[in-house]
Amino acid sequence: MDIQFTEEQELLRSSVQRLLRDQYDFDARRKTVASEEGISRKQWADFAELGLLAAPFSEDVGGLGGGPLSTMIIMQEFGRHLVVEPFVETVVLAGGLIEQAGSDQQKQGFIPEIIAGTKIWALAWAEKGSRFDLATVATTARRDGGDYVLSGEKTAVIAAPWADYLIVSARISGDRDDRGGVSLFVVDRRAANLHLQSFKTIDGRRAAEVSLNNVRGQLLGRDGEGVAALEACRDRVIGALCAEAVGAIGELNSATLEYSKTRKQFGTTIGSFQVLQHRMVDMFIAHQEALSLMQHLNLGLSAGEAAVSRLASGAKSKVGYAGKFVADQAVQLHGGMGMTDELNIGHYFKRISSINIQFGDPAYHLLRYARLDTAA
């Protein structure tokens, strides 16, 4: 089942690796995270120049046609370097939704700006009390001339403080958790009557609570099909986040292994203790399983398989638990050093924790995987 990468894909991987190796070491990242804005616009421009922001888009809309496998390649490397710039939010979430559901005019208007690196996007779907359910939407939209006017509150919108545009789910009809009646809208982040309350996230990013009080927005995709669009979008972002998690898991394992071979206590390296050897074997197995399932999912996404949504939940759960186990043990085996802000280990721990919350935690997706079993 191992993926045989094409020459183009290998080229993509090596060029991302080179860029990150040259420009994205842990100190550079630390400076970016500590900066006023919290991301590097220059880095974002470099991503654009290298074609990373174009990679997954189809050629029809000016992309490189790499699809989910190019996203997977990029995200795995981003996971290894703990990249904070909003590739997931802008390219995978918003870009994916526009390409999937947008009108020709919207595609031609918005996607070139994403590819050029001149506009950043964020997706506002969660609300207080919605937890991980895409259909629980209390934010309303009402028609007003050719536009819509949106009112409501969105929660934990990652990258909103950096964004130029938001995609917002809002209800045109139905009750709070009806699947029908929800549509997606594009909103200018600097629009009148749109307010952000920004905060820092555990993994060194910025997010915001977004309140909309009669904010103008344009419909994205067909009226009432917002939930279905978000579900497909979630499958894709799970592919990306799992790839990122696998990148982080791999780094944690190699760092821990290295540390266990050099750190001496009781007159010998700690890696010579059997209890720690077995622990690291389990960490290795967790990585292998996570890598396999993550690739399997991305191949399914790439082939447009019908049953991919159940697999996405399965992978989110399995990779999530694997990541949590590895991150816990990497901190534990590094001892006090694993607890420090100075060492990168804790930052991988926090990124994995954050991935495990986004779009549903491992327990949520385990239940969803079980529920979608047609044989059960």
Place this chain on the structure above:
Amino acid sequence: MELALSPEDAAFRDEVRTFIADSYPAEMRVPNPETDLTKEQMLLWHRVLHKKGWIAPLWPKEYGGPGWSITRRFIFEQETTRAGALPPLAFSVTMVGPVIYTFGNEVQKKKFLPRILSGEDWWCQGYSEPGSGSDLATVRTKAVRDGDHYIVNGHKTWTTLAQHADWIFCLVRTDPSAKPQSGISFLLIDMKSPGVTVRPIITIDGSHEVNDVFLENVRVPAENLIGEENKGWTYAKFLLGNERTSMAGIGRSTRYLERLKRIVKAEIPQDDPAHLEFIRDIARVELDVLALEATELRVVAQMARGIDPGPAASLFKIRGTEIFQNITELTHRAIGNCGLAIREHPVSANHFMPGPDYGHTASEKYLNSRKLSIYGGSNEIQRNIIAKAVLGL
């Protein structure tokens, strides 16, 4: 769960409960007492307890302890943690104090004990070094005798709240040629001495609890040596024994468990399939707490009859820390998307945090509690202790 108490002890329990409810300083009721209080605020409760004569439950009466039985000491600790009161600084009262009155000379007792009781001196612990974590016997900080002084050079780390400390008790190597355990001495060092530098270590939750302490040609009067030169390991082990017994943390776990239940009730509707998962997970932890509490009561009853639980105390450290980690993890999970947010340090009301108040410290507690299975002798080391000393393997 309660100990079967005599009428006198039951009356004592009620007295303690009322006293805490009436006298615990309101100023100390902040979102996260462990990180949000200034030194002065942390000392408020210490001073109240000192005035009442209850600051040092462990200490014999002659040194200023209240003269409580083991049962009463346990009741006091239980009531304190159940009430969510931040216990007074352990390094002063629970750790160095008993070493001084057990192994120190009369001059040292007179000089240090009253100031520990009053809270005038804040102590920190100079044990761990970059190369000596679990393997404490390899400490390399050197103390070389020079007339009536020691000249100390070395690097201590993970020194909790050293930024507030007036004094540090250190394990130092006085005989480099002896076997690791035999060449160590126990030395008290004034933090204001020239050559002492404190450097903050920021942890993954963003807080500043621990520090590096650098000692460069620090001149320490020889009269600050505790007991005999090269016998420090004995005193250190004595002290670590005191540290471990209090690690079951039943009161704290019980409080956090109750809070977790309230959060799950508020966050997750009963018809959400996740609800049943949480109910099950919570029940499992609750049984873990109950079993540990029952074990603790059994041990306390044994101790009251004069039976030393010995290395079984490692069991409390292992299970107590695992349980608390589990609870903080469930709490972080329960708040869903709000778990992405973390408070900025130093804490300020100007920083916005999303979601209800009960979730505001969930992320930092979850991250911070990863340390529990590492510090005070890692849980791997504790398991080694049980394997060797209890099971005879």
